[in-house]
Amino acid sequence: MKKVLSLFIFLCSTSAYSANLTITVTNATQALYFTPLLFVAHDETFHLFQAGQTASSQLEQLAEEGNIDPLNSFANNAGFSTVGNPAQGPLAPGSQTEFHFDTHQFQHLSFSAMILPTNDGFVGVDSWHIPTETGIYTFISHAYDAGTEANDELKSSIPNPPFLTFGHNGSGVETQITQNKIHIHPGNVGDHDPNGGHSDLVITQSRWLNPIAMITVHVH
Numbered sequence: 069m070k071k072v073l074s075l076f077i078f079l080c081s082t083s084a085y086s087a088n089l090t091i092t093v094t095n096a097t098q099a100l101y102f103t104p105l106l107f108v109a110h111d112e113t114f115h116l117f118q119a120g121q122t123a124s125s126q127l128e129q130l131a132e133e134g135n136i137d138p139l140n141s142f143a144n145n146a147g148f149s150t151v152g153n154p155a156q157g158p159l160a161p162g163s164q165t166e167f168h169f170d171t172h173q174f175q176h177l178s179f180s181a182m183i184l185p186t187n188d189g190f191v192g193v194d195s196w197h198i199p200t201e202t203g204i205y206t207f208i209s210h211a212y213d214a215g216t217e218a219n220d221e222l223k224s225s226i227p228n229p230p231f232l233t234f235g236h237n238g239s240g241v242e243t244q245i246t247q248n249k250i251h252i253h254p255g256n257v258g259d260h261d262p263n264g265g266h267s268d269l270v271i272t273q274s275r276w277l278n279p280i281a282m283i284t285v286h287v288h
Contacts, residue, residue: 087173089198090286093155094164096208097280099273101160101231102191103134103182104153108143109171115194116143116178119250123214127180127250131190131214134182134227149174158184158229171198179209183280185226185234185269188217189253191281202287209281211253218242221256221267235262235270252278 095102108116116139117127126138140152149172155165159181171177180192193209217225220240228234241257255278258271 087171088288089169089171089177090166090288091154091169092164092166092284092286093159093179094282094284095159095161095280096282097161097276099161100276100280101158101184102155102281103130103158103184103227104136105151105155105159105165105179105181106130106136106140106143107151107154107169107177107179108139108148109150109169109174109198110143110146110148110176110178110195111174112176112195114143114146114148114176114178116180117190117192117194117212117214117250119194119212119252121250122248123216123250127190128188128214128216130180131182131188132217134184136181139180158231160231174198177285179283182227183211183253185221185228185232185274186211186213186253186256187219187221187225188214190214193283198285199287204284204286206282206284208279209283210278211255211276211280213247213251213253215245215248215250218245219254219256221258221269223268226268233270233273235259235265235268237264238268239264239266241266 154167259265
């Protein structure tokens, strides 16, 4: 009986450890911004997004507008735990944010945020399995294209808060969607002409490659 009780206590302790996290997100880019982040702790049935699949309407709003509210509501209505906008605004290049997350013993962690300046690019991780052992775990995150909007790289198609710098009068890098499924983002093209060319993004500021974020999870 003592052995059974000891095993029960151990299992409960392990489960409790997995429920309490300290998460640090680092924007590892030179000039990209992340809009407000959304983190979700969930079971194996839920996905914020899946590469190779069509983006949900909720993800489309996040990827094109930086609006996390629809996805946040969707996850909350499904009974999962969420943390929205832990950085209290955009996460600037080279910056990081740290926050605590009680996952309520859900075993999977996902997150997402729009990338600025892009048409429908987002940074994210789908269904990372939360370790049951205490420790510090680090992984990287790639940029994805939601496949919901052509990557024309024009100021008129991209949210343009005052901290971003755009050119003008671009003709458009793309005129139609070339891949309508979620896929790894090819990066911005940009050009050197601030008053014309095919893009309103300056290549020396906006060109980038994957991966673009680092996530550290401290399991208590």
